[in-house]
Amino acid sequence: MTEKIALVGTPCEMLTAAKLQHYTQSPIEYKIGLFCMENFSYSYLSNLMSQYDVDYDDIKKFRIEKGFGFLTLNDDSQIKIPISDLQDVVRKNCNICVDLTSEKADISIGSIGSADGYSTVIIRNEKLDEIIQKAIDDGYFEVKLLSEKQEKILKRLSSNKKKRNLENIEEKESRSKPVLYMRDVEMSHILDENMVSNFVDLKANVIDNASCVHCGGCEYMCPYDLIKIDDTKPFTTKKCPDDCHACFIICPRTYTPDKLKFDNKKAIGEYTSIMSLKSLKDYPTQDGGVITTLLEYLMENEYVDKTVIVDKKEDQPWKPYAKLTDDINDVIAASGTKYSVCPVFKPLKELKEEGK
Numbered sequence: 371m372t373e374k375i376a377l378v379g380t381p382c383e384m385l386t387a388a389k390l391q392h393y394t395q396s397p398i399e400y401k402i403g404l405f406c407m408e409n410f411s412y413s414y415l416s417n418l419m420s421q422y423d424v425d426y427d428d429i430k431k432f433r434i435e436k437g438f439g440f441l442t443l444n445d446d447s448q449i450k451i452p453i454s455d456l457q458d459v460v461r462k463n464c465n466i467c468v469d470l471t472s473e474k475a476d477i478s479i480g481s482i483g484s485a486d487g488y489s490t491v492i493i494r495n496e497k498l499d500e501i502i503q504k505a506i507d508d509g510y511f512e513v514k515l516l517s518e519k520q521e522k523i524l525k526r527l528s529s530n531k532k533k534r535n536l537e538n539i540e541e542k543e544s545r546s547k548p549v550l551y552m553r554d555v556e557m558s559h560i561l562d563e564n565m566v567s568n569f570v571d572l573k574a575n576v577i578d579n580a581s582c583v584h585c586g587g588c589e590y591m592c593p594y595d596l597i598k599i600d601d602t603k604p605f606t607t608k609k610c611p612d613d614c615h616a617c618f619i620i621c622p623r624t625y626t627p628d629k630l631k632f633d634n635k636k637a638i639g640e641y642t643s644i645m646s647l648k649s650l651k652d653y654p655t656q657d658g659g660v661i662t663t664l665l666e667y668l669m670e671n672e673y674v675d676k677t678v679i680v681d682k683k684e685d686q687p688w689k690p691y692a693k694l695t696d697d698i699n700d701v702i703a704a705s706g707t708k709y710s711v712c713p714v715f716k717p718l719k720e721l722k723e724e725g726k
């Protein structure tokens with residue numbers, strides 16, 4: 371692998387990326403994680419918009435905070451959607467997710483805890499601690515301390531998500547299959563299970579068990595190109611060879627290796643520092659613009675060659691799609707949050723095929 375990649379994504383996608391780094395020679399140099407309370411089905415969300423008489427194409431910005439979804443339309447008028455309506459279109463797999471703050475990322479970024487226009491930044495990697503400090507010194511970011519009260523709010527919301535979804539996991543396991551990624555089993559058992567599992571087991575335990583996060587990690591891993599995933603759930607059209615287990619091993623909803631297990635007693639996982647940052651660039655971003663400016667800094671200073679970002683499809687409003695780029699204009703164009711999923715590992719497949 372010659373190219374160094376920064377990958378932006380949700381906490382579940384960060385777990386796939388961390389498993390890729392753990393089990394394979396991956397091109398991912400930095401995992402840039404978002405905070406994520408929940409995510410939505412694109413088709414159900416589009417239907418909900420039509421119930422509110424909103425043309426999806428007419429939405430300039432979408433934010434979720436303080437119990438509401440706030441839509442800013444192109445004419446700058448605002449529409450408020452109660453979170454209870456949005457809850458009806460949450461993806462089912464999000465109800466068994468214990469990670470609000472991308473605990474497996476190198477750096478995690480979200481709005482919870484910070485003032486308007488700033489982002490809360492949790493750094494979990496010493497090298498990135500240094501890079502962020504340099505970027506502040508170079509005039510890319512303004513920094514503020516997070517107050518004790520702000521940090522407490524973040525930790526409380528994160529603990530609440532863990533508590534709620536651990537209860538959901540217990541309930542789900544009582545009526546259906548075990549939720550494998552949260553099973554506290556010995557590493558030797560995990561390795562044994564990995565060696566007898568293939569796509570059939572992935573389908574039974576994850577895809578048909580409403581646990582798939584639609585990250586595309588399985589498609590990326592398949593050495594025989596058998597897995598397809600676009601708007602559909604991952605599927606195969608041919609039988610797997612006996613000696614392949616790659617998709618099962620890499621999926622974030624199968625067994626989590628010891629090194630990556632969640633310690634749910636720690637509200638926001640392990641970290642080296644936490645702060646509020648605001649980009650000093652004038653880009654039209656979601657919150658503090660930290661992600662867009664950090665990606666710019668990482669590429670400009672050759673810490674990475676390229677980045678995977680999530681932009682909107684041209685022919686479907688707010689429909690996310692992942693793209694690999696080394697062009698800052700693409701990164702700026704992809705700023706802002708799209709509240710639905712797309713397979714973020716898809717663009718890395720090309721790189722793998724080119725042997726980079």
Ligand SMILES: Cc1cc2nc3c(=O)[nH]c(=O)nc-3n(C[C@H](O)[C@H](O)[C@H](O)COP(=O)(O)OP(=O)(O)OC[C@H]3O[C@@H](n4cnc5c(N)ncnc54)[C@H](O)[C@@H]3O)c2cc1C
Nearest residue numbers: 406407480481482655656657658659660661662680706708
């Ligand atoms: C589904 C989802 C749920 C979220 N929930 C919360 C929450 O509950 N609380 C909270 O504080 N923050 C949440 N966030 C994060 C928040 O919306 C902002 O993305 C974050 O604060 C960074 O802001 P920014 O201005 O630095 O980002 P920007 O500079 O605007 O950059 C945003 C980056 O996010 C990437 N991106 C956008 N949509 C997606 C997507 N669907 N999948 C993967 N990457 C994407 C883009 O590639 C872009 O590079 C969520 C984000 C997503 C995608």
Ligand code: SF4
Nearest residue numbers: 382406408409464467
């Ligand atoms: S499973 Fe859902 S809530 Fe959890 S990180 Fe992924 S998208 Fe967000």
Ligand code: SF4
Nearest residue numbers: 568569592610614617
């Ligand atoms: S060939 Fe391997 S990676 Fe591909 S679907 Fe089958 S088990 Fe999964």
Ligand code: SF4
Nearest residue numbers: 582583585586588621
């Ligand atoms: S089945 Fe594939 S797309 Fe779904 S969560 Fe697992 S790796 Fe990701």
